[in-house]
Amino acid sequence: DEYGYYCYDNTDTLYGFAPTYDWFEIAPPGPGSTISAITNEDARTTTLSLPFDCKYYGTNHTTISVCSNGFLTLGYTSYRFGDNSAIPDTHGPANMVAPFWFDLDPSEHGNIYQYYDEDNHRWICEFKNVAHYGAPSVRETFQAIILDPDYYETPTGDGEIIFQYEDVANPSTATVGIENSTQDVGIQYYYNYNYDPAAATIQDGRALKFTTNPPQPSETPWILFHDYEIDDSFGNNDGVANAGEDFKMYVYLENLGNITASSLDTKLSVTDTLIGMDDSLSFFGDIPAGEVVGDTTDPYDVHIPSDFTDTTALFYIYVESNGGEYGTVVPLTIEVGPPITGIQENKPLVYGLAQNFPNPMNSTTAIRYQIPRDGNVGIKIYNLAGMHVRTLMDGSVKAGVYVIVWDGRNDEGKLVPNGLYFYRME
Structure with a gap:
């Protein structure tokens, strides 16, 4: 972001600072203690003392606030609501650390714990099997970890923060990211079914690290989603994927790496089993460093049934290039329009x-x-x-x-x- 924080997930192994997913269980029988002020409460925030000073966006903090709705803040806040929003945004709390800002409800199920791991110089907050509000059987387990800046050095002296996800039930419309005190600078990793183009999916075994250490890239491609186009000429021909339509989806990928992604092959998958794909494979050929290439001669063929009610659909593009030496998964969210009638006329x-x-x-x-x-x-x-x-x-x-x-x-x-x-x- 503009301040100098970067986010690396545990798939970013080519950039020098990717975290390793290494779950340390602090919930019983682990060594953690219950944060009793919030663990059985819906929409409650409490402020705790940190075991070390932590610099965050240039300001030192000795306390941290934890909310039962899946976010933390460096310093004090009374904000306690699960009405999450985008990052950055003046809505919500300042100095936010959001591993899973959402309408959660530990009064229905789950507990929240803290632990100071003195041997490894880190403070851990764990949400263990915490239920979604109104859906007690849908539960999330994740951690936010604050690293002691005296032992984990960064160019600015700001503390590093790690999110770990042990059991992800449904990210849904949650917010994942960090934000500064004036709420005009931050990193939005995920919000409302939309991932940052460079993000990996929020899933079991995922780890994210926020640090001011800049990337140290090696010689590699780096493929991201750039844009998409819909050809629904057999539908209502409005360029929108509507429920009840068969359409061709043209995708454009960008290579932000420093070498060509050669002979790039892809396979498209979708999270919603109602959506069908007649052709999920597409060959992009070579994508030189710094350029955008589309599958203009080999689009994906997709069918959305007429009873599909969501306004968006989340796809994943599995990418392989350079003879199998490079691979990644690129998320893609498309807009879905309302059901149409009269397709048979075309x-x-x-x-x-x-x-x-x-x-x-x-x-x-x-x-x-x-x-x-x-x-x-x-x-x-x-x-x-x-x-x-x-x-x-x-x-x-x-x-x-x-x-x-x-x-x-x-x-x-x-x-x-x-x-x-x-x-x-x-």
């Missing part, structure tokens, strides 16, 4: 039978097909021996795009054995 140009989704199937799987003109269509399932198992469709349909579901049963209504099956359009 007739496809060719016949098509798409990959079923999900594959392998669970209790059901959906098969999408399209025909460019009115006519008879048959969709049939066969086993490995070529024997007919089920007729899903056999009749006259109008030109358009359709989805048909197989429930794993044969024509007699009996569940078929597990195994490989094929489908064919006639």
